[in-house]
Each structure stands twice: as structure tokens, then as C-alpha cells.
Amino acid sequence: MIPLPESFYARDTVEVARELLGKLLVHGHRQGRIVEVEAYLGSDDLAAHASRGVTPRTRVIFGPPGRAYVYLSYGIHECLNVVAERNGIPGCVLIRGLTPVAGLTGKLNGPGKLTKAMDIDRRFYGHPLWQPPLAIYNAPAPSEPIHVTPRIGISRCADWPLRFHL
Numbered sequence: 001m002i003p004l005p006e007s008f009y010a011r012d013t014v015e016v017a018r019e020l021l022g023k024l025l026v027h028g029h030r031q032g033r034i035v036e037v038e039a040y041l042g043s044d045d046l047a048a049h050a051s052r053g054v055t056p057r058t059r060v061i062f063g064p065p066g067r068a069y070v071y072l073s074y075g076i077h078e079c080l081n082v083v084a085e086r087n088g089i090p091g092c093v094l095i096r097g098l099t100p101v102a103g104l105t106g107k108l109n110g111p112g113k114l115t116k117a118m119d120i121d122r123r124f125y126g127h128p129l130w131q132p133p134l135a136i137y138n139a140p141a142p143s144e145p146i147h148v149t150p151r152i153g154i155s156r157c158a159d160w161p162l163r164f165h166l
Helices: 015-021 109-120
Strands: 026-027 030-040 066-071 078-081 092-102 132-137 147-149 163-165
Touching: 015 030, 015 092, 026 092, 026 109, 030 109, 078 109, 078 163, 092 109, 092 163
Parallel strands: none
Antiparallel strands: 026 030, 026 132, 030 092, 030 163, 066 078, 078 092, 147 163
């Protein structure tokens, strides 16, 4: 398997989000096919953490692409985001759902469920996603249609069609 290079992520956030579908998220022996993502854009997207500017929590979003942005949501769930865009331009993609491939069982439909099952937490904040033990690997493009809907679980910019799933 070949990990996606840093250049894959240094593009438009929506393009990166759509093209992450079908790729393999791997942590150690655990592997899952990415089947649901949401794009979060820069400062104009009030649902995006980047809209508040650079803070200790969000600094990675403004840095080089292809890094993991992992944060605690509602004090309960870790969430994995992939930093997109060029260095200095904020954008990230929330990984919302996986189909188990190896070392996983059950339905992984939710960012908290998948990070728990994959053993991903804030220790991976800023980790380059082309370097094991946590990496995203290339896989054939999905044959299923990509469905586009508004993002879920947010109140601001909630009608923006930035959720993509197979």
C-alpha cells in the first residue's frame, strides 16, 4: 500500500473531502475504508473551528496540509480531521464513517465511534498522515455514487452541502 502524499492534501478542501472517500485509514493492524466525510472551510464557515482564528487548539489547521487535527468534542469524543489546503490557508475534513477492512468489527458511523475503534486520540494532533502508525493509503476510486448532503450535528452554516458519503 502507498500512503497519500502531502501534495494530495494541499488542494481545495472540498476536492480533498470527496477524494478521501474509498481511501484506507490505517492505525497499526486496524484498517477502515473511508465512507463518510464533512468539509470545513476557512474563516467564512462559522461551523469550522478555523472561523475563530488561530488558537492553541486550531493552530494545526493553519499549518502544512496532511496533518491530523484531533480534538475532543463535547468533552466526550475524540474527532479526527485531515488538514487540507496550502500552508497558511485553513481547511479540514472530518472523517465521519468507516467500513471495517481489518482489525475492526461493527458499524463505524460516527466520528467518536471510529476514533475509539481505531484507537485515535489527541496524541496524534499534528501527525503527518503519510507516516505510520496512523496513515491514509491510496485505494481504487469508489464505484458507488457519492451522495452530497448538508453537514449534520451543527447549528451554524448547517445548510451548506459539505457532507459526502458513499
